[in-house]
Amino acid sequence: MSSKPIRFKIDILKLITVMKLFSTKRSVPEVDLKEAVFKGLPDDNGLYMPESIPTLPKSFFETMDTLSFQEIAFQVSKALIGEDVPDADLKIIIEDVVNFDAPVVQVEENIHVLELFHGPSLAFKDFGARFMSRLMAYFLRKENKRITILVATSGDTGSAVAQGFLNAPGIDVVILYPSGKVSDLQEKQLTTLGNNIVALEVDGVFDDCQRMVKEAFLDKELTGKINLSSANSINISRLIPQSFYYFYAYAQVKKLGKPVVFSVPSGNFGNLCGGLIAKRMGLPVAKFVATTNANDVIPQYLYTGLFEPRPSVQTISNAMDVGNPSNFQRMIELYGNDWTALKNDVVGKAYDDATTAAALKDVYTRTGYVMDPHGAVGYLGLKDYLQDSAMDATGIFLATAHPAKFIEVVNEVIGKEVEIPERLKEVAKKEKVAIPMTADFQLLKKYLLER
Numbered sequence: 544m545s546s547k548p549i550r551f552k553i554d555i556l557k558l559i560t561v562m563k564l565f566s567t568k569r570s571v572p573e574v575d576l577k578e579a580v581f582k583g584l585p586d587d588n589g590l591y592m593p594e595s596i597p598t599l600p601k602s603f604f605e606t607m608d609t610l611s612f613q614e615i616a617f618q619v620s621k622a623l624i625g626e627d628v629p630d631a632d633l634k635i636i637i638e639d640v641v642n643f644d645a646p647v648v649q650v651e652e653n654i655h656v657l658e659l660f661h662g663p664s665l666a667f668k669d670f671g672a673r674f675m676s677r678l679m680a681y682f683l684r685k686e687n688k689r690i691t692i693l694v695a696t697s698g699d700t701g702s703a704v705a706q707g708f709l710n711a712p713g714i715d716v717v718i719l720y721p722s723g724k725v726s727d728l729q730e731k732q733l734t735t736l737g738n739n740i741v742a743l744e745v746d747g748v749f750d751d752c753q754r755m756v757k758e759a760f761l762d763k764e765l766t767g768k769i770n771l772s773s774a775n776s777i778n779i780s781r782l783i784p785q786s787f788y789y790f791y792a793y794a795q796v797k798k799l800g801k802p803v804v805f806s807v808p809s810g811n812f813g814n815l816c817g818g819l820i821a822k823r824m825g826l827p828v829a830k831f832v833a834t835t836n837a838n839d840v841i842p843q844y845l846y847t848g849l850f851e852p853r854p855s856v857q858t859i860s861n862a863m864d865v866g867n868p869s870n871f872q873r874m875i876e877l878y879g880n881d882w883t884a885l886k887n888d889v890v891g892k893a894y895d896d897a898t899t900a901a902a903l904k905d906v907y908t909r910t911g912y913v914m915d916p917h918g919a920v921g922y923l924g925l926k927d928y929l930q931d932s933a934m935d936a937t938g939i940f941l942a943t944a945h946p947a948k949f950i951e952v953v954n955e956v957i958g959k960e961v962e963i964p965e966r967l968k969e970v971a972k973k974e975k976v977a978i979p980m981t982a983d984f985q986l987l988k989k990y991l992l993e994r
């Protein structure tokens with residue numbers, strides 16, 4: 544009589560494993576995955592975090608080197624998301640998102656590179672943008688709703704979002720970019736996709752674009768008539784897929800039988816948070832190196848325990864020029880706000896442009912491998928950490944962008960023309976289509992209401 548009701552209760556609990564997310568500021572209620580994805584930011588300006596992060600079973604780690612990237616991504620996302628997306632639908636989403644490889648390539652003894660640039664925009668942000676768009680489209684289809692994603696971009700985020708949301712059912716994308724302030728190739732990446740992607744070429748600077756987008760979200764008439772949403776980089780749906788490739792990288796080097804160290808070139812630290820979540824799920828990572836350029840707020844925090852945001856400075860690894868890293872709250876939340884515990888898993892390193900360029904050149908000269916400036920920062924952090932710790936480890940640094948994306952810098956440093964991937968050459972040949980607009984919110988509003 545006594546044992547039966549208990550077993551029944553456990554079975555019920557098993558059936559309702561849905562993902563719950565709380566705000567790191569804890570002054571708003573928990574939400575489900577769908578709400579977190581469409582809201583982006585909780586109303587108390589915290590960041591959404593999963594209420595529980597499950598550990599994957601031992602059998603998964605024992606057999607992971609026999610699984611494909613897609614199979615690994617499916618197991619990891621299923622464990623995190625639970626029943627919010629049924630297995631069959633999640634499988635379709637994952638197979639569509641993870642349709643390019645993330646190979647680990649050896650560069651020198653004990654140093655490998657995880658190439659995250661084989662997606663459509665040639666940068667790791669493809670993983671986040673693609674997963675976010677598929678998840679949004681999945682939830683929208685169930686409700687038969689349409690939304691418009693509005694983004695301001697200074698270049699890089701815009702191209703990942705545009706590519707990521709291309710042809711996503713139920714979603715229109717309107718991108719605002721400052722005329723003449725993005726590189727020719729970046730402009731082509733934003734303006735040649737067509738279909739559900741529209742580019743507005745604003746006669747102004749990036750801040751004008753951002754102001755117009757902010758005004759749109761605050762305009763009651765506009766938000767009453769159109770379902771506006773953002774594709775903000777702190778959205779939880781961009782974080783989840785950034786854990787997949789840490790597992791896949793580990794699976795690729797497991798046979799070497801050494802402790803594994805990851806060095807992550809970082810700006811807002813979303814990429815590193817993906818790794819910390821993977822570790823929490825049981826991935827046996829010996830150490831993470833949080834590597835930055837001169838914008839070293841987090842490495843400083845790791846040395847001193849003081850978090851002191853400051854204005855960013857410009858560097859040759861400009862996608863990491865961040866003075867107030869937005870995922871800091873998530874990092875410390877994962878360690879219960881315990882600096883010592885965080886320091887146990889993560890070591891900080893920072894490098895100036897001269898050192899970064901020298902490493903890019905040195906690695907190319909010695910090995911023939913061409914890094915981009917962001918990857919070169921990651922390489923330096925890994926190399927120094929392995930030397931400092933005298934650890935006989937399998938070191939992996941993350942290459943977050945293809946060198947052709949930063950071709951001016953790379954060509955000059957290595958003294959040779961970088962090979963441009965075929966899909967980037969194709970984009971360069973296409974005709975630009977953009978709607979010119981002065982930096983006036985009323986014009987944006989009129990356009991959005993009339994289109």
Ligand SMILES: *Cc1c(COP(=O)(O)O)cnc(C)c1O
Pocket residue numbers: 666667668699808809810811812813814815862863917943944
């Ligand atoms: C965005 C970006 C980064 C920084 O990633 P975070 O998740 O913000 O730390 C690094 N490299 C490249 C090429 C990027 O585009």
